Amino acid sequence: MxxxxxxxxxxxxxxxxxxxxxxxxxxxxxxxxxxxxxxxVTRNHGFLAHVRDVRDQIETYINKRTARRPLNVLLAAPPGSGKSFLIKQIINSITDKNTAVQVSFEETYIASLESADELFKIFQRVQSLNLEGKIPVVFFDEIDARIADVANVYSKFLAPMWDGTFYVGKEKFFLGKCIFFFAGSGLSLEAESKEAVTRLAKKSKPVQYDLYFQLWKEKFDDRHSGAEFAKQKLPDFLDRIDSVLRIPPICEELLGxxxxxxxxxxxxxxxxxxxxxxxxxxxxxxxxxxxxxxxxxxxxxxxxxxxxxxxxxxxxxxxxxxxxxxxxxxxxxxxxxxxxxxxxxxxxx
Incomplete structure (x- = not known):
């Protein structure tokens, strides 16, 4: 098939x-x-179509001869919903067709970092993998967690995400081609997700995924537009995201x-x-x-x-x-x- x-x-x-x-x-x-x-596996065909769109975007990026910045994808889902598994299966579906592509999957838990400076070691790792001819696929989990020396790390990602560069001291480095996935418990908006499902299910069931995603995304954008988040540079961070993958809940309202x-x-x-x-x-x-x-x-x-x-x-x-x-x-x-x-x-x- x-x-x-x-x-x-x-x-x-x-x-x-x-x-x-x-x-x-x-x-x-x-x-x-x-x-x-x-x-x-999924029986939510609307979500599957959305995943395939993102997978096609990733495949197009991988096939580029050069790329001046990373491809940035936000994964919105609660802990334990299979985010890293989904990432690996997307990448495997691409590399299985093109065996010449070498990918290195890296996973970083932001909450486990002792200092924001450790991020630059990860960026250096990305650069090294590129020099080895591999495409780094990095999953930054718990991106909204606090690190000991900073309240948030969003500002540390702005230049790498959009310019493909990072600094160690005054020296500037280029990341090369890479794919960044981000996820954070506070960014999945589970209460808003449940509210969107309940509201749409009153009109018709099963709820179409596109309608669910659209309503959830509206709530997501409204939720993160305040001055508090502006101080954290979260709107700037989100503005650099190329695609958002919202993993839907498994429920009768969506799947019938x-x-x-x-x-x-x-x-x-x-x-x-x-x-x-x-x-x-x-x-x-x-x-x-x-x-x-x-x-x-x-x-x-x-x-x-x-x-x-x-x-x-x-x-x-x-x-x-x-x-x-x-x-x-x-x-x-x-x-x-x-x-x-x-x-x-x-x-x-």
Whole structure:
């Protein structure tokens, strides 16, 4: 399937008989998951179109012979919503098509810096990677955090973002071609996001992503236009952003009848991420991962459950069932009642 084709609204499903070890005639269903690109799955087609626009912008930038400044992208979403994963899948979808492109993914937590001067070491790292023939993709997380010696770091990014330069003392340096991603908890405006969803859902459901994004962006611009933010140089920082990616919440208002299927896809992909050889997933085990995804504001809880799980081999199949989960998450299900998903991932071509 081409990565320019939207994922099928329904997985390919058919009933089959599975013989798992000594247990015969266990009824399962075949589920095929079609990532939108690389390993990224979403059933929100409006958001997917928005991501593809940004991905095309990134691909155009990468293919330039020279670039006088970075490409700057703001990621707006709460912690644990898969921001760094989305970045990596966007980049992977580009480099998989063009193997000559060498990319170095760098991740910096602003809150972990002891001094704003450490930013200049990161800029020097970007410059060095360019000299090695690699394109630096830098994710600056918690950009709105306070560093010990400064209230905010927005002003430190103004020249690098727009002029592609930085100073060490009085000496001027050029960054070269690079891509900057930024995210900050205070910049995601989750309350405003929820308000936008609720307001639009009163008119019609499911809510179109474009309408949701437009209303959220209006609230975002209004929220950051005051004198307090001007002192922080935040409007100047935001004026240098080339694109904004707002990761939408997973909710019925936006996804309608596809909501549960979205959780199924995410849970399957999470298991396949850590156990790529798994082909059979017990439905009850999958439901445990789904419940964790649904009940928590962050995907990290579900990620931890899968990370601390195991898989097992039975005959020629690698299985993921209740016995693979951490003990505190196991629910005892009689063998004769077990139902399985036979999961395959249809890679974009």
């Amino acid at each position: 081409s990565d320019e084709t939207s994922p099928s609204p329904n997985p390919s499903v058919r009933e089959i008989e599975l013989n798992v070890g000594s247990r015969q005639a266990i009824i399962g269903e075949a589920k095929t998951i079609s990532p939108a690109f690389a390993n990224y 009848e596809q909501t549960e299927a979205e959780y199924d896809d995410l849970a399957c992909m999470l298991i396949k991420k850590h156990f790529p050889a798994v082909t059979l997933i017990e439905k009850e085990a999958l439901d445990t991962i789904r419940r964790a995804l649904k009940s928590e504001s962050s995907m990290r809880t579900a990620e931890k459950i899968v990370f601390n799980s195991t898989s097992r081999i039975e005959e020629e199949d690698e299985l993921f069932d209740m016995s693979c989960l951490p003990r505190r998450h196991q629910i005892i299900v009689p063998s004769e009642r077990k139902e399985w998903w036979k999961v395959t991932i249809e890679k974009p071509s």
